[in-house]
Amino acid sequence: MSLGILWQAVGLFAVTNVDDIVILALFFAQGAGHRGxxxxxxxxQYLGFAGILAAAAAAAFGATFLPEAAVPYLGLLPLALGVKAAVQAWRDRGRDNGEAPPSRPVRILEVATVTFANGGDNIGVYVPVFATAGLGGMTVYAVVFLVLVAGxxxxxxxxATRPVIARALSRWGHVLLPLVLIGIGVLILVEGL
Structure with a gap:
């Protein structure tokens, strides 16, 4: 196992989950003062992310049956998701998101559902990466991802305890995510062709 794949896994996790930090911060703010x-x-978060990994791995195993020349075109998935996110960010510009919801207990399945639903872009990005990494590489990515979930x-x-940082992420996360997805899609296409 090379050190390069570890750094690639760390980078891939970070860029595909930047939007999740805002959601996690909102959950912590929502559950402030409640036990558990x-x-x-x-x-x-672990339950939802395990679902994301399972879906991506299953799809990647299916993608390995594609002719090798077709695999780079899987980069079109994150590229399309990035364009879609950019269009949505453009449509939402100028809207006021309002204030954070009042404090209330946070439920495990609620977090898992939001994590999985928010991970559709992750699945689209992970499938081509997993398909090209092989079983050993996919295992390394999965283990690194699961360790990083705790972080x-x-x-x-x-x-959630730093309002200035939370506001900044909330303000710019919608811009960074489309750029990262488009970049990953282009990178997969260019490297594979």
Whole structure:
């Protein structure tokens, strides 16, 4: 196992989950003052992310049956998702998101559902990466991702307690995500052709 794949996994996780930090921070803000908030968010995040990994791995195994020349075109998935996110960000520009919801207990399945639903772009990005990485590489990516989920939960908690940072992520996360997805899609296309 090369050190390069570890760094690639860390980078891929970070760029595909930047939007998740805002959501995690919002969950922590929502559950402020309630017992079990950190536990419920952590378990929900792991449950939802395990679903994302399972879906991406299953699709990647199916993608391995494609002719090798077709695999780079899987880069069109994150590219399309990035364009879609950019269009949505453009449509939403200028809208006021309002204030954070009032404090209330956070449920594990609620976090898992939001994590999985928010991970559609992750699945689209992970499938071509997993398909080209092979079983060993896919395993490394999955293990690194699952380790980093704990760090992401900690970061979400940290941001929830830093209003200035949370506002900045909320303001610019919608711009960064489309750029990253488009970049990943182009990179997969260019490297594979």
């Amino acid at each position: 908030t950190t536990r419920n968010i952590t378990l929900g 992401w939960v900690a970061a979400g908690r940290y941001f």
